[in-house]
Amino acid sequence: MEVVTSQRISVEVNGTTYEREVEARRLLIHLLRDDLDLTGSHVGCDTGNCGACSVIVDGTLVKSCMLLAVQADGASIETVEGLAEDEELTPLQQAFRDQHGLQCGYCTPGMLMSATALLRENPSPSDEEIARAIQGNICRCTGYWNIVKAIKAASGQEVE
């Protein structure tokens, strides 16, 4: 069968379909940021550790620096840009704001996607479950306490 070094792919990102010719070596995060100008997802470590590039691909949370763009051909992708509608923050985003769940903000897009994936599966998570759900997301400001509070508040649970 044919081996290619680039190919035309089609992805749906936040409801919009994009077609692009991409090299096989291109990472999904670079397709999103550099080709589609969706710069909300961040490149933190580029080694799969920090989770700042986390996006949801076909309903599954992944780190987009460890996926080739060609592997996402035909996929439906959700990024941080797709959360708020008409400038209106989601309850999760509002909770991050209310609970001071961000400091420098670099990790926030990834945190929001991980928390979004968590709350879909588990609408009322415990502190422990939240901590495990954001295990793959590093906050170098170390502001985890307020991030956990924000996710808990977004789930409708009382926080101190």
Place this chain on the structure above:
Amino acid sequence: MLLSEVGYARPETLEQALDVLAEHPGARALAGGQTLINVMKARAASPDVLVDLGGLAELKGIELGSDGTLELGAMTTYSEVIGSVEARARPILGEVCAQIADVQVRNRGTVGGNVCSSDPTNHLPPLLVAVGASFTIASRDGERAVPAEEFFLGVYMTAAGPGELLTKIVIPPGRSDGFASVPVGVDGTCIVNAAASVNGEVRVALGCVGATPAIVRPVAAEEEAVREAVRAADLDPPGDVHASGDYRRHLAEIVAARAVVQASGRAKG
């Protein structure tokens, strides 16, 4: 980071995949990519062609036989093992998969990728050796089955050679298993790990203490017997920034004993 230029093929059948692997000696199978893509960034691996296994439905899924034998498709992700009702026939599998890295990595990383990368700090090599798994390897010439303890040949080296592909992992029935590790942070890279299975005999496989899992067979499922067997194995673990060789040898006795205690607790029901 930009990867080196690489060829790409996304076969739709196993036959196509085996053809590409046979025709391109520098080709590598791309499973979940949670190791391979990173080592390609670091230029520690530079395959000419990536054979993306993501389209091969026949490598996915978990089947539970009527006798309790489990068959895991090589492309089954850790998250799929954790969520599988069938995989609970051997509870240790889901328990160990839940200790690997983080949600994102568990969603993409596969059991086949974990064993084929043959990283000495990985979780599944010692576990699958301890439970007596068998690995099915396919090539254009047909299929062969390799016992787990003969599959791991060295650091990053396995019995699956050029032109070959691991297709499934077969795990015999049993429940009396244990796993213990000392990781770098919760669910982090293991400094030492051990898997144990008690099924008539006691079988322990230690990870991180050599290039491949070290098999130890204590005479009894008791702490002192396990420690004695680990000492007798004369391990010579590597030292690194996380632990010296001596410290790893010390930890090996402890995690082996913990794994056996867990396994024998289950044997008693």
